[in-house]
Amino acid sequence: MPKETTIDLACENICKHFSDFTAVDNISFTIPKGSFFSILGPSGCGKTTLLRMLAGFEQPSSGDLLIKQKSMLDVPPNKRPVNMVFQHLALFPTMNIEENIGYGLRRQSVPKSEIAERVTTVLDRVGLAGSGKKRVEQLSGGQRQRIALARCLVLNPTLLLLDEPLGALDLKLREQMKIELKLLQKEFGTTFVYITHDQSEALVMSDQIAVMNKGRFEQVGTPHQLYYQPETAFVAGFVGDSNRWQGTVESLASSTVLVSTSDGLSFKSTIMGDKAINTGNSVEIFVRPEAINVSRTAASEETDNQLVCQVETILFDGAKSQIIAVEKESGGKITVTLPQTSDFTNLKNADTLYLNWSAEQTLCFIDNPDSIGSV
Amino acid sequence: MSSLRTTSTFKLGMWLLLAPLCLWLILLIILPHLELLAFSFTDPEQGSFTFSFYQEFFLEPLYWRTFVRTAVMSIMATILTLLIAFPVAFYIAKMLKGRSKGIVFAMCLIPFWVSELVRTFGWMILLRESGVISNFLQWSGLSAGPVELLYTDATIMLGLVYTSMLFMVVPLVNTLDSLDDSFIEAGYDLGGSNWNVLREIVIPHATPGIVSGCIIVFMLSLGNYLTPVLLGGKDSLWFTEQIYTQFITRFNWEQGSAFGLLLLLLSSLIVWAGLKISSQSFSKTMG
DSSP, X not given: OOSSOOEEEEEEEEEEEOSSOEEEEEEEEEEETTOXXXXXXXXXXXXXXXXXXXXXXXXXXXXEEEETTEEOTTOOGGGSSEEEEBTTBOOOTTSBXXXXXXXXXXXXXXXXXHHHHXXXXXXXXXXXXXXXXXXXXXXXXXXXXXXXXXXHHTTOOSEEEEESTTTTSOHHHHHHHHHHHHHHHHHHOOEEEEEESOHHHHHHHOSEEEEEXXXXXXXXXXXXXXXXXXXXXXXXXXXXXXXXXXXXXXXXXXXXXXXXXXXXXXXXXXXXXXXXOOTTOXXXXXXXXXXXXXXXXXXXXXXXXXXXXXXXXXXXXTBTOEEEEEETTTOOEEEEEOOOSGGGTTOOTXXXXXXXXXXXXXXXXXXXXXXXXXX | OHHHHHHHHHHHHHHHHHHHHHHHIXXXXXXXXXXXXXXXXXXTTXXXXXXXXXXXXXXXXXXXXXXXXXXXXXXXXXXXHHHHHHHHHHIIIIIOOHHHHHHHHHHHHGGGGSOHXXXXXXXXXXXXXXXXXXXXXXXXXXXXXXXXXXXSHHHHHHHHHHHHXXXXXXXXXXXHHTSOHHHHHHHHHTTOOHHHHIIIIIHHHHHXXXXXHHHHHHHHHHTOOHHHHHHHGGGGOOHHHHHHIIIIISOOHHHHHHHHHHHHHHHHHHHHHHHHHTTOOHHHHHO
């Protein structure tokens, strides 16, 4: 099977129970070799516990964990072909950079000359050649980040685990490190398992993302799939921004439904998820602010959903600016992205806006009391 | 103008705060030592300058041998205390969480609510010929006659280690507490064994605590009087006992002063050597 992708990590029905709650609830997934796999979820969803089980710091209550088809259950952390970049990096402050990176190699009894050589090579590859003699506190946040990566990558692990390592960085640096991490992952070809609560980190870097909530995977897919075809209301709410309404199904037609919201608006929407929907069901609908066409004049042709609104507030944030608009009759609110075209440069409060969008961009999920979480 | 005033009031406040410390240093440390210094170099009969009391220390083997013995036993007691206290401190700082941590730490402190004298008598009750252990051995048939466990070097060592334990555990718990668990986990994650993690991560981090604990314990053992005298008996040959004898029994204050200063000098020398060997600086350890 030359074309078959090899599986680096396979989890089979992994569970982890603590005395009074279940942190990880029956999760199964596989990660192909060389991919960047992210686990995205709100804090407390069990992603850190899952990662710590992969590293070997926690034992699963049940299920199996296979790395390269070998069960890891009885393998202690120091014998697993897995390395971890810790949340606060855990670079040893009592050692200089060279000693930090060489620590793992010394454990494998690699000869001294080879250690020096491999340390120099890896420092060069992460773009920090010549800083081997520096102390940890002499480096900037981004440089430490790269040293933490180098310290793991020098050991050629099968799997590299990353526990929200960008959390402590400021915004600019975080944006830069996202790209850098992705490039380093491609260059080294190591399989990365990255956990984060920041959807943008996951979307930018990952080949595959698992959205995790309350110990379970809600959906596993490419960033594209998660964004455009969320399978559950939780994913629709967690990945990207959305306008969100509670409503009831008024009428059904093949794949679209007419939903009237509690605000008194009614929208044509597309049924998502695999659960059957009937008239009268209470549902949740999601529309992304960036999916809505905004115009200052009434549209000539009919679209699935249209609203005439008044600008209530403009949240200016450069390219990510948004408008909060109010529908005239019902008083229902909707958030739309502020277009950066010349039409809108002098937009002010109480201006009239004509909004329209298609039924495909209006996602409808049957109400599920389990999925309340949102960003 | 106002800033000038605030600096001058600040200075005044600082001096007021420092005053008790300065008084304490001058009255209780510097003055007595100057007095000792003067005593030790003065011939009591003629009132003239003399080296004879220092000569006496080096010429009379009993004195300097007692000193060497005291120093060696104190170093051994320090090492033993460290070896016993380290696992205890590691357990308290890293293995225990929450309430149980506080309780175990408090249990280490409780024996020190009792005065040293009473604690030492406690050991005597246990160890003497008609004591608890001796009686138990006879009752269980392990020994035919009474067993005397007091008045040996091992007993002195036991007493010293017991007395010093707290002063080693506290600084160790403090430094180990400040070691984030993720460093230990990273040590294992990168392939380290228990021993590697201990030697390359835990001990380097804990070195300031180890050194300050060792200095305190060494100084306490060297200057201890009660424990060696009560548990070691007549043959304990502890240097502080010599100083006591000179001052109180022989009324030879000049000789006692010379011994006191020699003890200060030599103990400082040993601590300095210890710091050099472990390549630590005094300010790093205390700061």
